Amino acid sequence: MKKSHILIIVVIAVAIGILVSTAGDASTYVGFGEAYEMATAGNKKDIHVVGELTKDVSGNIMGIEQGVDKVSFSFVLVDENGKQQKVEYREPMPQDFTKSEKVVVIGRYEGDVFIASKILLKCPSKYQEQNVSV
Amino acid sequence: MIHYFIGDLGHFFVITSFVAALASAFSYFKATNAGSLEKIDFWRKNGSLSFYTHAAAVLGICVSLFVIIANHYFEYHYAYSYSDSKLPDHYLVSTFWNGQEGSFLLWMFWQAVLGIIIIHTNKFWEGPVMVVFALVQAFLASMILGVVLPGFDFRIGSSPFVLLRDVMHDAPIFISQPDFIPAEGNGLNPLLQNYWMVIHPPTLFLGFSATLVPFSFCIAGLWLKKYSDWVRPALPWALFAGAVLGLGILMGGYWAYETLNFGGYWNWDPVENAVYVPWLILIAAIHTMITYKNSETALKASMILVITVFILILYSTFLTRSGILGDSSVHSFTDLGLSGQLLIYLLFFLFIAIALCIWRWKQIPTTSKEVSTYSREFWVFIGTLVLCLMGFQVLMPTSIPVWNSIVNNVFGGSSNMAPPADQIGYYTKFQLWFAIAVALLSGVGQYFWWKKIEVRQLGKELLAPILITFVVFVVVLQVLIFQFGSGSIRNFGYLLILFAGIFTVSANAKILFGLLKASPSLSGGAVAHIGIGLMLVGIMFSSGYSKIVSLNNTGLLYSSEAGDEYNRDNLLLFINEPRTMAGYRIEFKGDRLEPREKSGYVDPNDVEFTDNPFMVVAKRDIIYEDEKLFNAQDTFEIFPENRYYEIQLTGQSGKQHRLFPRIQDNPTMGIAASPDIKRDITKDLYAHVVDLNDPEKAEWKEQEEVRIAANQEFFANDYVAALEKVERVFSIGSVKLDSVDVAVKAHIRVKGEYEDYIAQPIFLIRNRMVGRIPDEVSDLGVQLTLLNIHPEANQFSIGISTRQKDYVILKAMEKPFINVLWLGTLMVMTGFGIAIVRRFREFEKMREKGLE
Numbered sequence A: 001m002k003k004s005h006i007l008i009i010v011v012i013a014v015a016i017g018i019l020v021s022t023a024g025d026a027s028t029y030v031g032f033g034e035a036y037e038m039a040t041a042g043n044k045k046d047i048h049v050v051g052e053l054t055k056d057v058s059g060n061i062m063g064i065e066q067g068v069d070k071v072s073f074s075f076v077l078v079d080e081n082g083k084q085q086k087v088e089y090r091e092p093m094p095q096d097f098t099k100s101e102k103v104v105v106i107g108r109y110e111g112d113v114f115i116a117s118k119i120l121l122k123c124p125s126k127y128q129e130q131n132v133s134v
Numbered sequence B: 001m002i003h004y005f006i007g008d009l010g011h012f013f014v015i016t017s018f019v020a021a022l023a024s025a026f027s028y029f030k031a032t033n034a035g036s037l038e039k040i041d042f043w044r045k046n047g048s049l050s051f052y053t054h055a056a057a058v059l060g061i062c063v064s065l066f067v068i069i070a071n072h073y074f075e076y077h078y079a080y081s082y083s084d085s086k087l088p089d090h091y092l093v094s095t096f097w098n099g100q101e102g103s104f105l106l107w108m109f110w111q112a113v114l115g116i117i118i119i120h121t122n123k124f125w126e127g128p129v130m131v132v133f134a135l136v137q138a139f140l141a142s143m144i145l146g147v148v149l150p151g152f153d154f155r156i157g158s159s160p161f162v163l164l165r166d167v168m169h170d171a172p173i174f175i176s177q178p179d180f181i182p183a184e185g186n187g188l189n190p191l192l193q194n195y196w197m198v199i200h201p202p203t204l205f206l207g208f209s210a211t212l213v214p215f216s217f218c219i220a221g222l223w224l225k226k227y228s229d230w231v232r233p234a235l236p237w238a239l240f241a242g243a244v245l246g247l248g249i250l251m252g253g254y255w256a257y258e259t260l261n262f263g264g265y266w267n268w269d270p271v272e273n274a275v276y277v278p279w280l281i282l283i284a285a286i287h288t289m290i291t292y293k294n295s296e297t298a299l300k301a302s303m304i305l306v307i308t309v310f311i312l313i314l315y316s317t318f319l320t321r322s323g324i325l326g327d328s329s330v331h332s333f334t335d336l337g338l339s340g341q342l343l344i345y346l347l348f349f350l351f352i353a354i355a356l357c358i359w360r361w362k363q364i365p366t367t368s369k370e371v372s373t374y375s376r377e378f379w380v381f382i383g384t385l386v387l388c389l390m391g392f393q394v395l396m397p398t399s400i401p402v403w404n405s406i407v408n409n410v411f412g413g414s415s416n417m418a419p420p421a422d423q424i425g426y427y428t429k430f431q432l433w434f435a436i437a438v439a440l441l442s443g444v445g446q447y448f449w450w451k452k453i454e455v456r457q458l459g460k461e462l463l464a465p466i467l468i469t470f471v472v473f474v475v476v477l478q479v480l481i482f483q484f485g486s487g488s489i490r491n492f493g494y495l496l497i498l499f500a501g502i503f504t505v506s507a508n509a510k511i512l513f514g515l516l517k518a519s520p521s522l523s524g525g526a527v528a529h530i531g532i533g534l535m536l537v538g539i540m541f542s543s544g545y546s547k548i549v550s551l552n553n554t555g556l557l558y559s560s561e562a563g564d565e566y567n568r569d570n571l572l573l574f575i576n577e578p579r580t581m582a583g584y585r586i587e588f589k590g591d592r593l594e595p596r597e598k599s600g601y602v603d604p605n606d607v608e609f610t611d612n613p614f615m616v617v618a619k620r621d622i623i624y625e626d627e628k629l630f631n632a633q634d635t636f637e638i639f640p641e642n643r644y645y646e647i648q649l650t651g652q653s654g655k656q657h658r659l660f661p662r663i664q665d666n667p668t669m670g671i672a673a674s675p676d677i678k679r680d681i682t683k684d685l686y687a688h689v690v691d692l693n694d695p696e697k698a699e700w701k702e703q704e705e706v707r708i709a710a711n712q713e714f715f716a717n718d719y720v721a722a723l724e725k726v727e728r729v730f731s732i733g734s735v736k737l738d739s740v741d742v743a744v745k746a747h748i749r750v751k752g753e754y755e756d757y758i759a760q761p762i763f764l765i766r767n768r769m770v771g772r773i774p775d776e777v778s779d780l781g782v783q784l785t786l787l788n789i790h791p792e793a794n795q796f797s798i799g800i801s802t803r804q805k806d807y808v809i810l811k812a813m814e815k816p817f818i819n820v821l822w823l824g825t826l827m828v829m830t831g832f833g834i835a836i837v838r839r840f841r842e843f844e845k846m847r848e849k850g851l852e
Helices: A003-025 A032-040 B004-033 B037-070 B077-082 B089-096 B100-121 B126-143 B172-176 B195-224 B231-259 B270-295 B299-321 B339-363 B376-398 B400-409 B423-450 B455-484 B492-518 B524-544 B563-569 B818-848
Strands: A047-053 A073-079 A084-089 A102-110 A113-122 B571-574 B579-581 B584-592 B607-609 B615-618 B622-624 B627-630 B635-637 B642-650 B656-659 B662-666 B670-674 B676-679 B683-692 B704-709 B713-716 B719-728 B742-751 B756-759 B762-766 B769-773 B775-777 B782-790 B795-802 B807-816
Touching (some): A003 B376, A032 A102, A084 A102, B004 B037, B004 B126, B037 B077, B037 B089, B037 B126, B089 B195, B100 B126, B100 B195, B126 B195, B126 B339, B195 B231, B195 B270, B195 B299, B195 B339, B231 B299, B231 B818, B270 B376, B299 B339, B299 B376, B376 B400, B376 B423, B423 B455, B423 B492, B423 B524, B455 B492, B492 B524, B524 B807, B524 B818, B571 B579, B642 B807, B662 B683, B670 B683, B683 B818, B713 B795, B719 B782, B719 B795, B742 B782, B756 B775, B762 B782, B769 B782
Antiparallel strands (some): A073 A084, A102 A113, B579 B584, B607 B615, B622 B627, B676 B683, B683 B807, B719 B742, B762 B769, B782 B795
16 A cells, blocks of 8 residues: 555544544523523533523513622523523623624533523624614 | 815725736736736736735725715714714724624725735746736725716615715705714724724724635645645645634634633534634645645645635625525624625626636546555545534534525525534534534644554554543542543543543644754644633633633522523622622622723712713723722813623732623613623633623612710611711802802711711702702712701701612623633734644745746
């Protein structure tokens, strides 16, 4: 066998290894219902949930509870299937949180509460914003 | 009045640039395929004239957009969205590329400049290379065209010259008043108000643009069947692209380190990965091109890699601008509806490149002889493969959203994969081992490169570097154990990368010393590889051994809900109450304002605020670091968004240092916290404010009343206070009182830890009504009110309200030997610089001989 053939085999093997591990380490986007089932089934992996914040008439986000001394907070998130869930974040409220509409939470269930280890904020696109301050 | 002219002019330039780019591509295409010399000359002149027209139009677009921004024409959407009238001039420059349209423009601008350089330096390749250039420019111009196709309801590109009212056509104000112009813009995102954001985007886009040059030469080579000749002119450009793109990426990392508060310079976010991967492949391409120039091998590999780099640049543009990363990146992208156009742009060049390669593949010369295991070609090739796999490993998880989208939209399946939840841990796990391989190979490979040697000789050559490596390694281990404890050396991967990094440095240093004596102009590679070794060691230390030093040693639990991590890693600092941290006495001294015209910080207690948030009046002379900034009664401008929190560090030797981490509160953009960094030679101390007591929202305890005589001491929030005098006043602020009104002002001295404060509450009888104006000493959390005057007993009633004293919660980290990383970066750039000069001279020599 020529050296180049051995090299090709090694490269392909590493590439396949990378693909397999990518698929294995990848997280998933699920709804809260599925996330809850996964957690009760003993799956400890962090998952992604995409959801929307509920807002009242004047545009304030509903369901925000500040922890003591503002170092943690919780809020209510509605996933794409319409399921409401209390999400707890054990860090101070991220900047711009109150301006977001859609957020992605990464974390897992602990009991009946979803504990987020990371929050990605999706700020509304400037093009959808139809308010001009006069 | 709406300034229509400048926008129309800008739009005219956009259309001109698009049309001229197409004309230039067509002319150069004709010139390349024309038969007679006369025709070639004619078409080439046409092509270069069109390209000059295009470049002038691009300059015109830039100037028009900048005029709109600099003159604050808020009737334009671009100026309204990304700037305001108070923005300092240099940040108006950042506004220019804050929007996607502006960044496309920046990219076009650089490519226009590079195109002109090519026209003037390379007559032989001008035709075919400029066809590719002009086509790319046409695609980019189409992104900002903003033209609706007649008959179709389809808009090509997004113009930076649209009026606000055309974007927000549903806003009530524009329905009632079409000519309305907002008086103020939305302002620039506070995170982008940083000097790195003024220079990082142009550098990065120059890097993007420079990758087009080797790609164009490669395509031209395939087209003209000059399969091997394209490498020489392309090589200096590939090196230039590698240097500039690398510098741009690192500037971005440095910006993140200084401005964002995730505590590092690299976060493996898709946006970062999208430029990291093409850079790795570009480095691989440079290596195969150099190999080809020396030994006629790896030509096909060079072509594939050079093409891949450019396609990956287009792919990264697609990833970051199409909105496809929406759910997987911390950056919020605005989807301008260009995803279709971006995809066509990507697929067009991908298809052309692949088609050309297939068509010409059989004709590309190859060497059939097997390369020896001990040849330099073999080892460089192995290194190239490692770099490619390294990039592939990052590319795959970053592309997960694309995979989902293909499965869901093209094949009708359903895929809900998400990128790994812990990005830093996940990528580090793989990249660490690739980096070890790269480091070892770049050490050994250099010996094969410079000395055609056998295995036995290799051992002899490498003996000295290996010995040095071991000695340095053992010394560094001792330092590690001494600094971080014996538990710190259990991570096998870290130890290996440390070893590999030191080895690369010492092996390349030996090569460098040899070269410096003989031919210093060839030393670029050795210098760059030393830099890479230093960077790896610096990254290993500053990230792997980064240590949180703001441990909670108050014994106080901030919050029972908040979890262990928060309570452990953050330090609560009440104002003027010293703590110890990382061998320092640390103390929070209060919040500070930033004056606009002078550099320094101002204590808000020293100024009076006015109705205009941008203007304050000095109560007394303001001195910062022995320099008088303002006289008493001076009115001066401040940045009302910025608050700095003065943290004083006192070392064991008594040496003092002050940190000013910042909180920026922009009403439309939100709140942003930025760290301040104390830089020492061996480590950085990095601190940012996590949380603070907001005095405006503070809860006041119930008021307490004391009845005292003048100069009698009393306690207010545990501070000693005394009423010094009471005087009648005839005006309050700017309001003059009538002669029947009575107002008295008390002077109460409150003794703080370090200084005395004077509170001046006012008691007022006006129109037979009693009024009381309390005064607050915000540093001490005390508010004093003159409640009543008892002339019969010569006594006064003082109301004391107290609240929790001001505090900040600080998170601080130590980043050991981060300067090794920056030093390595500098060496890599120097190495690139030396190599660029060398390769360009080579190319010039050949051109003078008339060979190109």
